[in-house]
Amino acid sequence: MTSAETSAETSARPAAVPRPQPAVDTAPLRALRRRRALLQVACWVVTAFMVVPVYLIALAAFSSRSALNEFPLRFLPTSFSTETMSTFLSSTGVLAGLINSIMVGLLTLVVSFLIGVPAGYAIARFAFRGHDQYQLFLLFTRALPIVVLSVPLAQLFLSTGVYDTPLAVTLLHSALALPTTILLTSAVFLAVPVDAEEAARIFGCTPVGAFTRVVLPLALPGIAAASIFTFVMSWNEVLGATILTLNQRTLPAQVLSSLSDSPLAFRFAGGFFLIIPAIVFIAVMRRYLLNMWGTTIR
Amino acid sequence: MAEITIQNLVKTYPGQTERATDDVSLHVDDGEFMVLLGPSGCGKTTLLRMVAGLELPDAGSVHIGGRDVTYLPPNKRNLSMVFQSYAVFPHRRVRHNIGFGLAMAKVPKAEIEKKVAWAADLLQLGPYLDRYPAQLSGGQRQRVAVARAIVMDADVLLMDEPLSNLDALLRLGFRAELKRIVEQIGTTTLYVTHDQVEALSLGDRIAVMRTGQVAQLGRPIEVYDHPSDTFVGGFIGSPPMNFLDAMAHGGVDGGVDGGTITVGDAKLPAPGGLPDGPVRLGIRAEAISVVDAHTEGAVPAMVDVVEPLGAATLLTVRVGEQEVKVQVPPDVNVRNGQTVHLSLTPRAMRLYDAETGLGLDLR
Numbered sequence: 001m002t003s004a005e006t007s008a009e010t011s012a013r014p015a016a017v018p019r020p021q022p023a024v025d026t027a028p029l030r031a032l033r034r035r036r037a038l039l040q041v042a043c044w045v046v047t048a049f050m051v052v053p054v055y056l057i058a059l060a061a062f063s064s065r066s067a068l069n070e071f072p073l074r075f076l077p078t079s080f081s082t083e084t085m086s087t088f089l090s091s092t093g094v095l096a097g098l099i100n101s102i103m104v105g106l107l108t109l110v111v112s113f114l115i116g117v118p119a120g121y122a123i124a125r126f127a128f129r130g131h132d133q134y135q136l137f138l139l140f141t142r143a144l145p146i147v148v149l150s151v152p153l154a155q156l157f158l159s160t161g162v163y164d165t166p167l168a169v170t171l172l173h174s175a176l177a178l179p180t181t182i183l184l185t186s187a188v189f190l191a192v193p194v195d196a197e198e199a200a201r202i203f204g205c206t207p208v209g210a211f212t213r214v215v216l217p218l219a220l221p222g223i224a225a226a227s228i229f230t231f232v233m234s235w236n237e238v239l240g241a242t243i244l245t246l247n248q249r250t251l252p253a254q255v256l257s258s259l260s261d262s263p264l265a266f267r268f269a270g271g272f273f274l275i276i277p278a279i280v281f282i283a284v285m286r287r288y289l290l291n292m293w294g295t296t297i298r
Numbered sequence: 299m300a301e302i303t304i305q306n307l308v309k310t311y312p313g314q315t316e317r318a319t320d321d322v323s324l325h326v327d328d329g330e331f332m333v334l335l336g337p338s339g340c341g342k343t344t345l346l347r348m349v350a351g352l353e354l355p356d357a358g359s360v361h362i363g364g365r366d367v368t369y370l371p372p373n374k375r376n377l378s379m380v381f382q383s384y385a386v387f388p389h390r391r392v393r394h395n396i397g398f399g400l401a402m403a404k405v406p407k408a409e410i411e412k413k414v415a416w417a418a419d420l421l422q423l424g425p426y427l428d429r430y431p432a433q434l435s436g437g438q439r440q441r442v443a444v445a446r447a448i449v450m451d452a453d454v455l456l457m458d459e460p461l462s463n464l465d466a467l468l469r470l471g472f473r474a475e476l477k478r479i480v481e482q483i484g485t486t487t488l489y490v491t492h493d494q495v496e497a498l499s500l501g502d503r504i505a506v507m508r509t510g511q512v513a514q515l516g517r518p519i520e521v522y523d524h525p526s527d528t529f530v531g532g533f534i535g536s537p538p539m540n541f542l543d544a545m546a547h548g549g550v551d552g553g554v555d556g557g558t559i560t561v562g563d564a565k566l567p568a569p570g571g572l573p574d575g576p577v578r579l580g581i582r583a584e585a586i587s588v589v590d591a592h593t594e595g596a597v598p599a600m601v602d603v604v605e606p607l608g609a610a611t612l613l614t615v616r617v618g619e620q621e622v623k624v625q626v627p628p629d630v631n632v633r634n635g636q637t638v639h640l641s642l643t644p645r646a647m648r649l650y651d652a653e654t655g656l657g658l659d660l661r
Contacts, residue, residue, distance in 0.1 A: 127312065195385035198352050201372040202379045202456075203446070204402030217389045 054275060060268035061085055088269035097254035101235060102277070103166050104250055108173040108234040109227055112181045115174075117223065120185030121211070125194075138179040146176070150243040157244060168244045173234040180229055188222025189215065224285045232278045300363025300453040300486060302326040302349060307358035309344055318344040320510035321358070331480060331487045333501035337533065338492060341510040343458060346490045350456050351375050363453050373402075378450040382459040384443040386431045392418075393427040396445045417445035420479060437468045444476070448483055455485045461496060473499060494534045498522060506530050524648065528655035531580050531648065537612065537623040539648075540586070544579040546572040546649070559649075562618045564597040567644055576652040583612065583625040585646030588638045596639035599624075601632050615640070 064081040088094060122128070123135060153172060157163040162171075192215050200210035216223075241253040249257065255270040262270075304324040310317050319341040326332040334342040347353040349360055351372035359368045367375045378399060386395050394401070396417055397410045405413075418424050421441040431439050440460060447455055460476070461469045477500055480487055491497055497504045498518040506514045506521060514526040525531030531539035545560040546568065557568040559579060589596055599615040599622065606612075606628060613624040613632065617640070624640060632638055649658040 193383065193385065195381045195383045196387055198350075198372075199379070199381060199385040199387070199446075200398075201352070202350060202377065203399035203450070204373045206371075206373060209402070214387055214389075218387075 057268055057272045057275070060265070061088075061272035063265075065263075065265050084265040084269045085273070088266055088273065091258075091266075093249065093254045093258070094251070094273075097249050097251035100166050100169075100248055101251040104169045104173060104241075105231045105234045105277075107166065107170040108177055109230055111170060111174040112177040112230055113223075113227070116178050116181030116226075117185050119178075119182045120187075121189050121215075123182065123186040124189035135183070138182055141175065141179050146172075146237070146240045147243070149175070150240040153240075154243050163244065164246045164248050166248060166250075169241045169250060172240045172244060173237060176237065176240070177230040177233055180233070181226055184226040184229065185219070185223060188219045188226065191222065192218045228282055228285045231281050235274075235278055235281075300365075301328045301330075302332075302454060302486060302488065303359075303361040304345070304349065305359045305361075307345065307348060307360065308356045309341075309348060309353060310356055311344075317341075317510045319348070319355075322507075322510070322512055323358075324505055324512060324515070326486055326488060329484050329486055331489065331500060331502040333497040333504045334488065334490045334507055335494060335497040335501075335504050335534075336492065336507035336513075340507040342490045342492075342507045345507070346456055346458055346488060349454070349488060350377060350379055375454075376452055377454040377456060378447040378452040379456040380440075380443050380447045380458065380460040382462055384431075384436075384439045384463070386439050386442050386446070388431050390430075391427070392423060392429055392431065392434070392442050395431065395442050396423075396427075396449055398446060399450045413449045414445075417449045420448070420482075421445045421475075437464055437472065440464060440472070444479070448479065448485075452485065455480070455483075455487045457487065457489045459491055460489075462491070462493070476500070495536065498534070506533065523646075524657070525580065526657050528578060528580065528650050531650075535582060537583050537625075539580045539582055540622045541650070542579045542581070542617065542620050542622065543652070544577055545575070546577045547574055559647075561597055561642075564595060566595050566597075566642060566647075568647070568649070572649070572658070577658065578650040578652050578655065580648040580650055581642055581646055583623040584610075585643040586622070586624045587641050587643075588613075588624065588626050588630055588632065589641040591639050593639065593641055596641055599638055599640050601634055601636045601638055604632060604634060613638075 059075075059077055061084055062077065062080055062082065064079045064083060067079040067081075123131065150172065153168075154163060157168045162168045196214050196218065197210050200214040201207070205213060236252065238252045238256050241250045242256065245253060252274060255274065259267055259270065302325070304322060304326075307319050307322045308317060309319045322341070322345055324332075324345075334345060336342045344353060348355050349362075351367065351370060351374075354369060359366060361367065362375060362377070387398065390398065393414055396414045400410045400413060414427070415424075418427055421444060423438070423441055423445055426434060426438060426442075431442065434442065440463070444460065447457075461472060464472060473496060480500075489497075489500060498521075501518055503516060504514075504518055504521050505512050508529055514521055514530045516524075521530065522534055525534065525539060528539075528541055532541070542561050547558045547560070557572045559566045559568040559572075559577070561579060591598075597617055599617045601613055601615050602621070603614040604611060605614075609628065610625050611628050611630060611632075613626060615622050615624055615638065622640070626632075650656060651658060
């Protein structure tokens with residue numbers, strides 16, 4: 001990897017400084033080029049910072065066990081093997097945990113958006129008493145540590161028979177996701193021009209019709225972005241999921257509970273597997289983030 | 299098509315103390331093109347939005363075609379509207395933008411096709427029907443907005459500064475086109491603008507608004523020639539009407555033609571029956587001409603600025619301490635600092651109360 005980094009740096013450096021022409025001060029131009037080169041380097045460094053760990057985990061997850069114990073470790077996939085991954089996937093609880101995780105993630109999306117999108121719309125469009133206080137109050141939910149939330153919830157769920165079900169985790173995750181959902185979607189709705197909505201009303205739409213036919217389609221890219229946040233938040237949340245379940249664990253909770261007594265290879269496989277869905281989900285939703293009709297909202 | 303009757307409409311926005319519209323009453327005849335004209339914040343847009351149903355009044359009523367629509371939602375009023383920002387739907391093709399209102403009204407597909415084709419033809423949008431608004435220029439987008447409004451067969455067509463987002467050249471062309479189209483379809487139209495040229499050129503009648511009230515209502519030429527007060531005179535016209543402090547001597551015994559007005563040192567003939575005392579003399583720049591010094595009643599003035607405008611030359615001159623705009627033919631040769639003599643056309647002089655600015659009705 002170090003070799004890759006140095007080559008990136010050299011290629012980013014200006015190839016050759018042009019010979020200064022008489023009477024033209026090229027110092028500002030050189031400074032500009034230097035700044036651009038530095039920016040390039042910075043981009044590479046940040047990218048490396050994000051990609052290298054993922055690469056290392058993937059490398060370890062797909063290496064044979066023996067290769068993992070070699071010293072020094074190799075940075076190129078020399079001994080490709082799916083042995084570790086398949087062991088991980090077939091181990092008890094992983095598949096069930098995966099199903100639970102996906103279910104909880106999607107249910108959380110549904111629940112938090114059913115409540116959060118109308119709330120976000122209300123904040124964006126209507127002036128009502130306590131508007132600002134409500135917005136501030138929303139953030140307080142996130143001020144409570146998850147442990148503080150989870151323990152009373154566990155007791156409540158135990159007494160109502162919801163404990164140890166995906167529904168329990170869904171409810172917790174929805175509560176956690178709602179503030180961001182509401183604030184993000186309200187920002188999205190603010191960006192949808194009021195005029196377009198009013199035009200829809202003038203040309204025969206009911207308020208609900210104007211919302212579904214004009215506002216929602218225009219807000220879709222932003223809502224897709226908000227859904228990424230929500231899904232990934234639910235996917236990654238471990239603490240509450242661990243407290244609220246025993247057998248019906250989500251994948252991260254499952255992996256976490258079995259991590260301490262598993263071999264190194266297993267941990268890498270688990271780590272890699274946990275990254276995939278979030279990346280897939282982002283890749284799918286990404287196209288909604290780009291503007292869809294060749295325009296930014298206006 | 300229908301008439302609009304607005305009665306005693308009052309609206310105060312929440313959190314504001316001043317009324318946006320203050321007891322406004324207005325009648326728009328069937329098929330009439332009525333322009334609401336005024337500076338920003340005068341309540342003209344608020345009035346339009348209350349007719350549209352986008353704002354609800356605190357008191358008063360709006361009737362369209364004899365039907366009380368004061369508190370009906372916009373979609374129940376059978377009207378259409380052109381917005382300042384165009385407000386075309388970016389996620390729909392031009393074809394579906396134009397046909398949106400008809401589709402909402404559940405008009406048969408074939409009928410929609412026909413009307414969209416008609417409107418597209420009228421507004422030269424034919425080649426663009428399958429594009430998205432983002433692929434159009436601003437002028438084309440506004441055409442789409444107008445097409446969307448005119449296919450509706452609505453009782454009333456509302457326009458909220460539809461030309462103000464277009465650049466100057468486009469505005470001039472589209473203004474004439476808009477007038478032709480609206481005359482052709484003959485829908486009752488309520489048109490909001492702050493541009494007095496637009497108002498004069500488009501309106502059958504103009505309602506000039508100020509601080510939530512109608513300051514003057516009349517045909518464009520009436521409003522231009524006989525502003526009801528100094529506000530209207532100062533708002534309409536380019537350059538606006540000149541106002542000079544003057545002294546009136548009316549002949550208290552009610553002489554018919556015996557009055558005089560003193561501007562500076564010059565005595566001008568004036569209609570009789572004026573009360574003695576200070577008045578404001580209003581006169582348009584084109585009603586003042588430069589004459590030689592011996593003309594009777596000529597007012598001496600000092601030239602401050604000379605602006606050749608092509609078709610005419612605009613002079614800014616000083617009469618005593620007062621600034622006056624004078625429009626002269628382009629061949630009149632004057633220089634800065636020169637003293638000229640002005641002749642004021644008696645017929646074009648309007649007199650206003652020195653304190654209230656209200657017109658002294660002496661027509």
